Amino acid sequence: MFIEPRVITGSGIARRGWIEVVCGSMFSGKTEELIRRLNRAKIARQRVEIFKPALDTRYHAEDVVSHNQNSIRSTPVPVAQEMLLLAAGCDVIGVDEAQFFDESLVEVCVQLANRGTRVIVAGLDMDFQGQPFGPMPALMAVAEFVTKVHAICVCCGELATYSFRVTASEDKILLGETDAYEARCRVCFQEGMKEKHPESTAEKVART
């Protein structure tokens, strides 16, 4: 379990910021873990703000909601830069669905951490093709703490690290849940990709 570093307030020492990343496939518990950390910060009477990309309207326009219906109030933002102003005076900020922001999210998180904010970012590390998703790899590189959480493969019960898309769409962004995606382990993901794209070579499928 992740033990949150202590925030020293009122000590006369400049407040230290840092970046935490929670990543993994769909259904792996990223949002639950984000909500857990943010609720603990609230219990510690810290000033907390939560942001999500405005395009993520899957469950609710404003709340961040997990697959098992835990929720926390958030502010949808169209672009990452908006967080810089909105996060003024916060001790802790959370960002969900970070994969949907562009690369500028990395600089925004660095700036917030540099000015003393604890930044907790949750997002998909890979898209439906098994490729790194948006700003997530760069965020992992600059973060002090990276936690990879795992779902359960719906095919075989092993740990799942992939989000297998069960529909035909090839769009990078396709909002959905169990209607469109399954958590799968490496083996079952590769099998699914071969069934979907029988024309691809085995090597190419293995890379994705």
Ligand SMILES: Nc1ncnc2c1ncn2[C@@H]1O[C@H](COP(=O)(O)OP(=O)(O)O)[C@@H](O)[C@H]1O
């Ligand atoms: N295949 C699965 N593996 C693990 N949890 C699952 C699966 N399918 C549904 N769930 C549910 O999803 C919850 C995690 O939801 P959530 O935190 O929203 O995940 P994420 O944000 O990573 O998509 C789990 O606690 C469990 O109730």
Ligand SMILES: Cc1cn([C@H]2C[C@H](O)[C@@H](COP(=O)(O)O)O2)c(=O)[nH]c1=O
């Ligand atoms: C793999 C993948 C996912 N999405 C979408 C589907 C969901 O709306 C979110 C992920 O939500 P979660 O909290 O991680 O369950 O992202 C997408 O648009 N493209 C993809 O490749």
Ligand SMILES: [Zn+2]
């Ligand atoms: Zn499997």
